[in-house]
């Protein structure tokens with residue numbers, strides 16, 4: 001039973017493509033109906049936002065939470081909150097979410113890029129010491145694609161840390177939730193994210209002073225200018241309630257896919273005792289071991305209806321060196337930019353049968369790699 005890969009004309013494993021996201025579940029529909037019936041949805045201030053902020057503070061074990069209009073804005077507010085201003089430097093990984101780099105510029109600060117760890121393509125704390133100078137005001141850390149950055153090693157440098165958890169809500173190091181390690185943590189509630197409201201974000205504060213500064217920055221007089229709405233908070237509350245259960249199911253699905261051990265598809269490895277959360281499941285792709293170029297693997301997977309994508313481009317690649325300072329060589333980040341492939345999360349909740357089909361289909365693409373290569377010669 002070796003089906004013909006869809007890219008070679010066989011039937012796709014998922015004819016309808018990847019599962020839709022966010023799912024329209026009864027608990028979310030009920031929450032919207034309740035907000036409508038209670039009339040709370042039309043107000044400037046209401047009980048849903050307050051309850052969401054309370055529940056997030058409890059779940060992420062931080063004293064203060066402010067919800068806001070996007071994850072990008074949350075990162076900008078967090079950098080302001082820890083005192084970053086024009087002319088300052090912010091250290092971040094050279095393999096990062098592009099908007100985070102641009103947010104540093106939006107503040108008028110200068111990004112300082114450090115290399116990533118080979119095992120999980122996330123910020124490598126051992127590179128930080130050489131990056132920090134008199135202008136450094138903050139370290140911006142994202143946990144990406146199932147990778148977890150060792151936060152104790154980052155905090156040890158004594159520089160204020162902003163921890164971007166847009167891709168890993170629910171992840172933990174030991175028993176402590178990610179998002180609570182820096183002075184400020186951030187979340188995104190964008191439409192593709194694990195906690196989805198179409199748009200939205202949140203700031204998680206450990207640091208009292210940062211909390212007060214962010215509150216001030218997010219107000220023009222009495223006017224809060226970048227808030228989450230009552231309806232957005234209403235749809236997030238039921239998702240947060242079942243969130244830990246969903247994350248356990250996602251992690252179990254990732255284990256099932258990894259158990260197929262397809263050569264060349266190497267799941268990120270975290271050096272520290274941690275519980276990742278999966279918005280994207282990152283793989284370090286080895287085209288030689290797999291027998292296909294990354295581009296052909298992605299095309300073959302998508303032809304099957306599997307939401308596989310290339311990772312980010314490294315921040316320094318194709319950018320003018322005047323826009324950042326490189327703290328040391330960025331070879332691992334460059335390699336990450338060329339080799340990462342990532343699986344989008346919705347299929348992880350689609351049930352064991354779908355997850356097994358993903359694993360078997362990737363293995364089948366591997367077994368047919370030479371036929372696929374021959375059918376699509378490099379031009």
Ligand SMILES: *Cc1c(COP(=O)(O)O)cnc(C)c1O
Nearest residue numbers: 070071072097142166167188190
């Ligand atoms: C999605 C994302 C953001 C931005 O969130 P938005 O709500 O889309 O603005 C920030 N950082 C990372 C790592 C993300 O994945």
